[in-house]
Amino acid sequence: MSKAKKKIKVIKIDVDKCNGCRACELICSSFHATPKYSSNNPERSRIRLIRDPIKDIYLPVYAGEYTPSECTGRNKYVLDGREYSECDTCRASCPSRSLFKEPDSGLPLKCDMCDGEDEPMCVKWCLSKALTYEEREEEREEEPKLGEMEIGLESLVNRHGLQKVMDTIARLSKKG
Amino acid sequence: MAFAEAGFNLEIDLTRGSIERVATDPGLSKLYLGGLATNTKILWDRVPPEVEPFSPENLLIFGTGLLVGTPAPGCNRTIVSTISPQTQLMAYSMMGGFWAPELKYAGYDKVIFRGKSPTLVYLWINNDKVEIRDASHLAGKGAVETQELIRQELKQPYAQVAAIGLAGENRVFTASIEQGRSSASRLGIGAVMGDKRIKAVVVRGTKDINIARPAEYMQLCHEVLAYISDREEKPVPGVMPILAGLGSPQEMLHTDEKWHTENFSWGNSRTRRKEFWTKEVEEKWKETQETARTRLISCYNCPMKCGAIISLPGMSTYMMKCFTKLTYNMAAFVDDLDFGFRIAQRATEYGVDGFSTPQIMAFAFELREAGILSEDDFAGCPDDNEGKFYWLLDRIVRREGIGDILADGTHWAALKIGKGADAYAHNNIKKHEQLPLKLGMLNPVYFLMYCTGEKANITQIEGQFPQAPFPTMEEREEFVKDWVHVPDEKFKQYLLDWEVRGEKSNPYYPTIDMSVEIVDWQEKMHYIDDSLGMCAGLSSFPLKPPYHIHNYPILISAATGFDFDEAALSLAAKRSRTLLRAFNIRRGLSRADEKPPEDHWRKRFPELEEQLLDAYYKFKGWNNQGIPTKETLHELGMDYVSEDLEKRGILSYE
Numbered sequence: 125m126s127k128a129k130k131k132i133k134v135i136k137i138d139v140d141k142c143n144g145c146r147a148c149e150l151i152c153s154s155f156h157a158t159p160k161y162s163s164n165n166p167e168r169s170r171i172r173l174i175r176d177p178i179k180d181i182y183l184p185v186y187a188g189e190y191t192p193s194e195c196t197g198r199n200k201y202v203l204d205g206r207e208y209s210e211c212d213t214c215r216a217s218c219p220s221r222s223l224f225k226e227p228d229s230g231l232p233l234k235c236d237m238c239d240g241e242d243e244p245m246c247v248k249w250c251l252s253k254a255l256t257y258e259e260r261e262e263e264r265e266e267e268p269k270l271g272e273m274e275i276g277l278e279s280l281v282n283r284h285g286l287q288k289v290m291d292t293i294a295r296l297s298k299k300g
Numbered sequence: 301m302a303f304a305e306a307g308f309n310l311e312i313d314l315t316r317g318s319i320e321r322v323a324t325d326p327g328l329s330k331l332y333l334g335g336l337a338t339n340t341k342i343l344w345d346r347v348p349p350e351v352e353p354f355s356p357e358n359l360l361i362f363g364t365g366l367l368v369g370t371p372a373p374g375c376n377r378t379i380v381s382t383i384s385p386q387t388q389l390m391a392y393s394m395m396g397g398f399w400a401p402e403l404k405y406a407g408y409d410k411v412i413f414r415g416k417s418p419t420l421v422y423l424w425i426n427n428d429k430v431e432i433r434d435a436s437h438l439a440g441k442g443a444v445e446t447q448e449l450i451r452q453e454l455k456q457p458y459a460q461v462a463a464i465g466l467a468g469e470n471r472v473f474t475a476s477i478e479q480g481r482s483s484a485s486r487l488g489i490g491a492v493m494g495d496k497r498i499k500a501v502v503v504r505g506t507k508d509i510n511i512a513r514p515a516e517y518m519q520l521c522h523e524v525l526a527y528i529s530d531r532e533e534k535p536v537p538g539v540m541p542i543l544a545g546l547g548s549p550q551e552m553l554h555t556d557e558k559w560h561t562e563n564f565s566w567g568n569s570r571t572r573r574k575e576f577w578t579k580e581v582e583e584k585w586k587e588t589q590e591t592a593r594t595r596l597i598s599c600y601n602c603p604m605k606c607g608a609i610i611s612l613p614g615m616s617t618y619m620m621k622c623f624t625k626l627t628y629n630m631a632a633f634v635d636d637l638d639f640g641f642r643i644a645q646r647a648t649e650y651g652v653d654g655f656s657t658p659q660i661m662a663f664a665f666e667l668r669e670a671g672i673l674s675e676d677d678f679a680g681c682p683d684d685n686e687g688k689f690y691w692l693l694d695r696i697v698r699r700e701g702i703g704d705i706l707a708d709g710t711h712w713a714a715l716k717i718g719k720g721a722d723a724y725a726h727n728n729i730k731k732h733e734q735l736p737l738k739l740g741m742l743n744p745v746y747f748l749m750y751c752t753g754e755k756a757n758i759t760q761i762e763g764q765f766p767q768a769p770f771p772t773m774e775e776r777e778e779f780v781k782d783w784v785h786v787p788d789e790k791f792k793q794y795l796l797d798w799e800v801r802g803e804k805s806n807p808y809y810p811t812i813d814m815s816v817e818i819v820d821w822q823e824k825m826h827y828i829d830d831s832l833g834m835c836a837g838l839s840s841f842p843l844k845p846p847y848h849i850h851n852y853p854i855l856i857s858a859a860t861g862f863d864f865d866e867a868a869l870s871l872a873a874k875r876s877r878t879l880l881r882a883f884n885i886r887r888g889l890s891r892a893d894e895k896p897p898e899d900h901w902r903k904r905f906p907e908l909e910e911q912l913l914d915a916y917y918k919f920k921g922w923n924n925q926g927i928p929t930k931e932t933l934h935e936l937g938m939d940y941v942s943e944d945l946e947k948r949g950i951l952s953y954e
Contacts, residue, residue, distance in 0.1 A: 143598040144597050144598060145598035145600060145601055145602050147373070147602070147603070150371055150600075150601050151371060154518070157508075160514060160515070160518075161371075161514035161518040162510060162511055162514040163509065163511065164370055164509045165405055165506065165509065166405070177480065177481065177597065177617075177619060178448065180595055180609055180617075182595075251525070252598075252605070
């Protein structure tokens with residue numbers, strides 16, 4: 125496989141600088157509304173602030189991959205004297221919690237780094253600089269590009285398992 | 301589809317236990333915006349003047365501002381309105397934090413309580429599901445503690461909770477409503493909440509708030525944010541640090557308290573300690589504050605960090621902001637700041653106002669010294685200044701012994717105590733305790749604001765125009781250079797000509813007419829903010845704020861889809877201000893009530909003061925008793941007000 129340079133987008137999170145205002149959540153939901161900026165609702169945001177002021181916990185977390193089943197992670201992290209659950213640090217949209225799901229449809233949300241903008245909106249709106257943006261180049265093995273149908277099938281396989289998908293296709297092809 | 305607003309109010313009848321979701325009239329926002337103004341409209345329509353604060357007919361309204369929940373930075377205020385047990389007039393106390401946006405996302409602009417619950421309850425709003433729940437297990441719990449207990453019992457870590465402590469439950473006239481880092485604490489609204497037997501109002505919302513013209517709106521929000529960033533780099537020179545930047549006074553950030561501790565009065569607002577701020581005190585206080593403060597924190601969608609998490613060994617963590625840091629120390633004559641942070645923790649859990657409460661205690665100890673209150677009243681009270689204050693705070697909040705009388709505030713307590721006690725309740729306006737500030741020369745602008753402010757609280761009216769003249773012409777010219785906020789260029793000239801001494805200085809300059817115009821401008825900005833739910837700290841309170849009369853109309857128009865220009869916006873603010881005045885007039889407010897504390901300024905000018913009031917009333921379109929005239933009300937489209945005032949014999953045909 126050939127090697128190619130790839131732009132890696134990174135958001136650096138400095139939890140000590142977070143002032144807990146949740147502007148990141150608000151602007152994310154607004155940016156991703158259709159039409160753009162037409163509605164506001166932190167529940168639709170792809171960044172959520174895990175926030176417990178009395179325990180001094182301020183942890184911005186970004187929505188990552190969807191996962192069809194919950195994991196076994198119930199561990200605790202103690203960082204700087206503050207206790208976080210493993211879930212607090214996890215980016216997955218997962219069945220065990222309500223985080224990172226469209227409130228109407230329940231479909232998973234995922235951060236896209238505000239593709240097309242100079243920097244993600246959450247970073248732009250974080251005047252406290254708890255969120256900062258970096259770009260760097262990395263050399264990566266080029267992965268073969270998946271076609272649209274392959275992406276669709278892959279997510280079906282992820283959800284239902286390969287055998288079920290194959291059985292269904294077999295059944296459909298008999299009907300045809 | 302509703303824009304900016306949710307379009308529905310919740311009506312809760314506590315006596316019957318009924319809950320209704322009521323659609324609101326979008327036309328009202330065109331006339332009144334929302335927030336404070338529409339709260340006032342509801343009180344005007346539904347609470348006749350004979351209703352007592354602790355009557356089931358009194359309403360308790362939790363209103364959100366028109367733009368709350370939208371991306372406008374700093375727009376997050378809850379405006380709580382009712383009849384104040386202290387002033388007997390309309391109370392509107394406001395809080396920032398996270399509660400108001402959550403209510404908008406749940407699909408409501410206001411929660412309106414009427415009646416009285418037979419038992420202690422809390423209201424749980426979870427989008428469309430709303431229930432009144434038993435709160436008997438929360439009786440006596442702290443206001444901060446309660447918020448956490450409810451979140452745990454509902455398994456809703458993201459619910460926002462506004463709660464009262466023991467003070468509210470016991471109807472202490474200075475009881476507050478606490479919510480995270482914020483509180484609505486002036487004028488005793490926590491007492492009305494307690495009287496209705498509501499321990500807390502809890503909300504969780506996951507719906508949308510829509511914008512009419514999104515691209516335009518967002519561009520303005522980006523400009524505001526960029527302005528804030530830039531303005532933070534450029535503090536206004538020549539004014540004290542807490543007035544140089546944006547936000548509410550940055551008491552949690554700054555540790556230099558020379559100005560407050562040496563210029564504000566200690567004890568029962570009596571004694572100035574001009575040599576207090578020594579090097580030793582400075583170092584000690586800095587260390588205490590930096591140890592106690594774990595983090596500077598903000599309200600919803602606001603980059604300013606006006607609050608702090610306070611954590612001291614041996615007590616539970618709480619949040620603080622603004623001047624409460626100093627009020628207990630100064631009232632109690634305690635020189636160690638650690639006391640201030642510690643007693644404020646207890647006071648926050650009790651849920652009491654940090655301005656009035658310490659003054660009530662200082663007042664009581666002065667009465668004891670004067671022999672007006674007896675030693676029996678203080679049986680069991682420790683001798684040291686710290687111990688004395690803890691002891692009395694407990695008595696007041698529990699309404700035990702002398703505490704029961706003092707719990708009604710200095711004005712009403714003095715009446716009950718008699719024996720000349722009223723002379724000691726010397727720092728009130730409209731029966732409400734004020735900042736412990738005593739000055740030399742009368743400032744005509746401040747005179748008018750103190751007299752006529754419907755809230756009876758100076759920080760809710762001032763801003764925009766500097767508090768004092770700049771000594772040199774260079775400084776003045778520098779200041780007016782980028783002063784785009786003025787509604788008219790003439791204000792720049794007023795400032796340029798304002799001198800520290802001589803002919804063009806206080807009290808005769810700014811002239812009467814200028815003073816009236818300056819007050820009108822400052823007041824207008826506050827009324828707009830309070831209707832939008834905008835924090836005064838980014839708008840009407842600091843010098844050169846990001847929001848002003850020139851960009852507000854565009855912002856409001858883009859959000860709502862209604863077309864506001866400066867004239868329409870000014871008119872909406874005038875409606876709000878006039879209606880609130882009429883409401884208070886109907887409850888008995890008169891010209892005789894409109895005066896600052898006798899000793900606020902050493903030098904007074906009775907004739908000038910009368911002229912100032914006359915001119916202000918005239919400018920506002922009120923008669924010389926401060927009552928809006930029929931013509932003024934007609935021009936504002938508010939004939940319903942003049943008809944009511946006429947029917948009651950308050951206004952008569954001339």
